[in-house]
Amino acid sequence: MKPLKTKVSITLDSEIIDAVKVLAEQDDRSFSQYINLVLKEYLKEKNEKRQK
Numbered sequence: 001m002k003p004l005k006t007k008v009s010i011t012l013d014s015e016i017i018d019a020v021k022v023l024a025e026q027d028d029r030s031f032s033q034y035i036n037l038v039l040k041e042y043l044k045e046k047n048e049k050r051q052k
Contacts, residue, residue, distance in 0.1 A: 012020075017031075024034035 020034060020038075021031055024031050027034060027037075029037065
């Protein structure tokens with residue numbers, strides 16, 4: 001079963017939005033999917049560093 005998703009609204013700098021859109025397109029993902037992926041990887045890395 002897929003995890004439930006929750007809609008959120010955030011404000012980002014336009015430069016970040018532009019860069020993420022380019023990266024998402026290169027990775028053949030939507031803007032939202034790409035941000036979700038990046039945040040998951042960041043949180044995983046932070047958690048691994050905390051456990052050391």
